[in-house]
Amino acid sequence: AQSVTQLGSHVSVSEGALVLLRCNYSSSVPPYLFWYVQYPNQGLQLLLKYTSAATLVKGINGFEAEFKKSETSFHLTKPSAHMSDAAEYFCAVSELWNQGGKLIFGQGTELSVKP
Amino acid sequence: DAGVIQSPRHEVTEMGQEVTLRCKPISGHDYLFWYRQTMMRGLELLIYFNNNVPIDDSGMPEDRFSAKMPNASFSTLKIQPSEPRDSAVYFCASSLAGAPSNEQFFGPGTRLTVL
Numbered sequence: 001a002q003s004v005t006q007l008g009s010h011v012s013v014s015e016g017a018l019v020l021l022r023c024n025y026s027s028s029v030p031p032y033l034f035w036y037v038q039y040p041n042q043g044l045q046l047l048l049k050y051t052s053a054a055t056l057v058k059g060i061n062g063f064e065a066e067f068k069k070s071e072t073s074f075h076l077t078k079p080s081a082h083m084s085d086a087a088e089y090f091c092a093v094s095e096l097w098n099q100g101g102k103l104i105f106g107q108g109t110e111l112s113v114k115p
Numbered sequence: 116d117a118g119v120i121q122s123p124r125h126e127v128t129e130m131g132q133e134v135t136l137r138c139k140p141i142s143g144h145d146y147l148f149w150y151r152q153t154m155m156r157g158l159e160l161l162i163y164f165n166n167n168v169p170i171d172d173s174g175m176p177e178d179r180f181s182a183k184m185p186n187a188s189f190s191t192l193k194i195q196p197s198e199p200r201d202s203a204v205y206f207c208a209s210s211l212a213g214a215p216s217n218e219q220f221f222g223p224g225t226r227l228t229v230l
Binding site: 032034036041042043044045046049090094102103105107108 | 157217220221222226
């Protein structure tokens, strides 16, 4: 069975600092991997996705993530945090393609950005 | 496209009352998912449909919860009778089978408060 672990339920950075949100997955088949962002009182919005093409994936708002098979990781980074990045971030892995995209979500990491 | 539409956005009801949450998926999508989000349990998949047929309802917490999808453009999640512990944000999401990444598109959610 597939699973996702997000290390750290809360991460706090200063504005302008590097953002690093950690995600490790387990999967018996090549996975599809996703990062979603949830701003307060809103639904989840796709940040970026890995679909077995390039291992370094660029998303919206300056975020990127690197798929590392050897480490079973898909960490999310942004070189310079902005106040507007404060939100909750979810990593997810997709099960077998023929199951229609059922996603397994991590527990989420809340990102705080200090001025 | 208008995206996934959910109604109502907020619902306040009293314990014992019936609650019906509604969802309109993105046109052409053939998978529909219902999630519940709480502080304690995070994001939980309740049930999902493929071509209007329920595929996996193992996440439905108990018999008080039921979901239907009478056609490709409409789904309901019903709670009868409602209890205070059902208070949560309920999300609907849809996706397209065969899409390369199985990306899910989320609605804005319904915030349910049961008094």
